[in-house]
Amino acid sequence: xxxxxxxxxxxxxxxxxxxxxxxxxxxxxxxxxxxxxxxxxxxxxxxxxxxxxxxxxxxxxxxxxxxxxxxxxxxxxxxxxxxxxxxxxxxxxxxxxxxxxxxxxxxxxxxxxxxxxxxxxxxxxxxxxxxxxxxxxxxxxxxxxxxxxxxxxxxxxxxxxxxxxxxxxxxxxxxxxxxxxxxxxxxxxxxxxxxxxxxxxxxxxxxxxxxxxxxxxxxxxxxxxxxxxxxxxxxxxxxxxxxxxxxxxxxxxxxxxxxxxxxxxxxxxxxxxxxxxxxxxxxxxxxxxxxxxxxxxxxxxxxxxxxxxxxxxxxxxxxxxxxxxxxxxxxxxxxxxxxxxxxxxxxxxxxxxxxxxxxxxxxxxxxxxxxxxxxxxxxxxxxxxxxxxxxxxxxxxxxxxxxxxxxxxxxxxxxxxxxxxxxxxxxxxxxxxxxxxxxxxxxxxxxxxxxxxxxxxx
RNA sequence: GGAGAGGUGGCCGAGCGGCUGAAGGCGCUCCCCUGCUAAGGGAGUAUGGGUUGAUAGCCCAUCGAGGGUUCGAAUCCCUCCCUCUCCGCCA
Numbered sequence: 399x400x401x402x403x404x405x406x407x408x409x410x411x412x413x414x415x416x417x418x419x420x421x422x423x424x425x426x427x428x429x430x431x432x433x434x435x436x437x438x439x440x441x442x443x444x445x446x447x448x449x450x451x452x453x454x455x456x457x458x459x460x461x462x463x464x465x466x467x468x469x470x471x472x473x474x475x476x477x478x479x480x481x482x483x484x485x486x487x488x489x490x491x492x493x494x495x496x497x498x499x500x501x502x503x504x505x506x507x508x509x510x511x512x513x514x515x516x517x518x519x520x521x522x523x524x525x526x527x528x529x530x531x532x533x534x535x536x537x538x539x540x541x542x543x544x545x546x547x548x549x550x551x552x553x554x555x556x557x558x559x560x561x562x563x564x565x566x567x568x569x570x571x572x573x574x575x576x577x578x579x580x581x582x583x584x585x586x587x588x589x590x591x592x593x594x595x596x597x598x599x600x601x602x603x604x605x606x607x608x609x610x611x612x613x614x615x616x617x618x619x620x621x622x623x624x625x626x627x628x629x630x631x632x633x634x635x636x637x638x639x640x641x642x643x644x645x646x647x648x649x650x651x652x653x654x655x656x657x658x659x660x661x662x663x664x665x666x667x668x669x670x671x672x673x674x675x676x677x678x679x680x681x682x683x684x685x686x687x688x689x690x691x692x693x694x695x696x697x698x699x700x701x702x703x704x705x706x707x708x709x710x711x712x713x714x715x716x717x718x719x720x721x722x723x724x725x726x727x728x729x730x731x732x733x734x735x736x737x738x739x740x741x742x743x744x745x746x747x748x749x750x751x752x753x754x755x756x757x758x759x760x761x762x763x764x765x766x767x768x769x770x771x772x773x774x775x776x777x778x779x780x781x782x783x784x785x786x787x788x789x790x791x792x793x794x795x796x797x798x799x800x801x802x803x804x805x806x807x808x809x810x811x812x813x814x815x816x817x818x819x820x821x822x823x824x825x826x827x828x829x830x831x832x833x834x835x836x837x838x839x840x841x842x843x844x845x846x847x848x849x850x851x852x853x854x855x856x
Numbered sequence: 857g858g859a860g861a862g863g864u865g866g867c868c869g870a871g872c873g874g875c876u877g878a879a880g881g882c883g884c885u886c887c888c889c890u891g892c893u894a895a896g897g898g899a900g901u902a903u904g905g906g907u908u909g910a911u912a913g914c915c916c917a918u919c920g921a922g923g924g925u926u927c928g929a930a931u932c933c934c935u936c937c938c939u940c941u942c943c944g945c946c947a
Contacts, residue, residue: 437905471906471907474905474906474916475906475907475915477916478905478906478915478916478917479915479916481915481916481917482915482916484927484928485916485928487927487928488874488926488927488928489874489875489928490927491874491927491928492873492874492875492927492928493874493875495874496874496875501927504927505927506927507927508927508928511927512926512927675866675903796903796904801911803911804911805885805901805911806911807903
């Protein structure tokens with residue numbers, strides 16, 4: 399039995415064990431594992447898929463896909479035909495043997511079947527691998543409601559909440575305000591650039607913000623708090639779409655373990671439902687997790703180098719929802735609202751922005767960003783990103799639910815959003831709550847998390 | 857880290873290399889019977905892929921994963937992963 403003549407399911411399982419096709423020589427993943435755009439949709443409506451991808455600035459090579467698909471079809475047919483022949487022949491041999499007949503002629507009749515099958519299988523696997531790579535590299539086509547555009551300049555502001563405070567003094571930035579409580583020198587000494595050390599009440603504020611966010615989402619929004627690993631394997635990252643295309647953005651563990659530091663809690667949390675068939679009645683699932691996030695920020699050299707806006711390590715409270723496919727658009731609005739609640743409770747001015755097609759992340763069908771006002775920069779900056787991935791991640795993960803109407807498994811839809819990025823919230827609090835004398839007040843909502851203090855002791 | 861045991865369908869649990877996609881039990885669904893919270897009888901009940909107008913059929917694959925032996929592997933061989941028990945270490 400040649401490589402690849404094992405079934406689809408075994409490949410999917412292999413994948414789930416972290417044995418990846420990419421560079422590992424292991425079996426090819428199939429549908430579930432490769433994940434992506436629905437292969438059937440790709441075959442049947444490739445034009446519309448191509449159109450969607452064009453909005454993201456990606457030109458789908460329709461001719462190449464169709465050629466590959468034609469070969470795949472022919473070879474799969476051949477392989478299955480040969481396998482069937484082999485099965486039938488083997489069965490006959492078994493029966494003959496049981497009846498006490500001479501099996502030599504039957505065995506001889508099998509002839510080159512084995513070799514033919516091995517050859518066909520080899521070819522089939524090669525084509526599937528090629529097809530797999532091709533499809534896997536395709537991002538999620540944007541939803542129809544996503545504004546067109548190539549980059550962030552085409553994003554659409556949907557609404558604003560509160561006008562920025564009109565300071566009658568020159569607002570200072572968070573680095574200046576934090577003073578010695580933000581010890582960037584120590585961080586550089588310990589770890590290098592893009593890390594930070596927080597001290598005293600600033601560290602406490604950081605922790606308090608985190609607690610406040612989690613508590614709000616658990617108590618008021620009905621999320622289940624989960625604690626998850628910060629190191630994950632390749633398969634997990636493939637499920638949510640960080641791999642195989644964006645390995646450079648991740649910190650990998652160097653050594654025997656083929657693991658990576660999570661770039662966001664989305665990765666471990668969404669993968670909770672990987673390879674499962676959920677009960678219809680259990681949907682929607684809502685998880686909130688607080689984790690550190692690790693990003694290499696490759697390609698962002700020189701960008702946001704001041705302060706702690708863009709770090710290799712930062713904390714985030716993440717919201718994840720697993721929902722019925724017909725509910726995901728409502729869920730996106732809800733989830734965005736849950737993130738907004740934090741900003742409102744903290745009374746931080748923000749605006750809501752719909753990302754244009756060109757600005758979407760790989761797996762997202764639609765993304766709504768929340769941007770908080772930073773007085774020192776005199777502009778709104780991203781503090782939360784809420785996305786509906788529809789069935790894109792679910793396909794990669796084989797995350798399904800039992801459809802009560804058909805009795806069959808269907809893919810769920812997945813969503814996530816920051817609720818919020820803690821470090822950036824810290825910046826926003828510092829800058830928006832400064833009083834002009836270098837002091838920073840504690841937002842009312844955070845008082846109880848700060849031991850009743852009304853001012854930060856910086 | 858050392859020693860041992862084990863990984864089979866939603867769960868439990870059989871399985872001399874061939875008729876086992878997989879006995880049996882439990883659970884679940886539907887039907888029948890039953891005059892009353894129970895019992896009994898019958899049928900059905902995995903997933904992925906392909907084909908197709910089709911969630912109708914039909915075909916292929918899957919018994920932790922990968923590879924090997926063989927006409928044929930859940931069953932034999934090799935490698936890896938995981939779980940459990942005991943010892944050691946440890947927050």
